[in-house]
Amino acid sequence: MEKTLDQFSIGEKGTVKRVLAEGKIKRRLFDMGITPGADIYMRKKAPLGDPIEVTLRGYELTLRKNEAICVTLEVEDK
Template identity: 55%
Template sequence: MDKTLRDVKVGETAKIKKIKVKGPLRRRLMDMGITKGEDIFVRKVAPLGDPIEINLRGYELTLRKEDAENIIVE
């Protein structure tokens, strides 16, 4: 089973392997800088697990849990 961004713990870094959705959501994620081969550092997770705050490409980004589930990492 593939590991998703949602499975990455706070303080860990992961490399993006692929985005498993198609269409407008894929385009939106890619426009935010989430592309194959990019390193993502998980900074914080909200107390109830949603949203997730990450660092990539030198900036901070907040993602919903359901969006993070669509990003396969290694």
């Protein structure tokens, strides 16, 4: 099943399928390691639910839902 990163609930895991963004944001996501094939684990949400914190490639990254919506992941069906 495919799902965008902003839809993840805490503790959910997925593998990046594609990143649909433009310019600066796209490059930044790529530079930080969000590329197809990367495993992402949803760690937590900030107070008020946004931004979110994820673990990928062995480190913690924070990004907003606005940016997370650009990242589509493959998640295992429950």
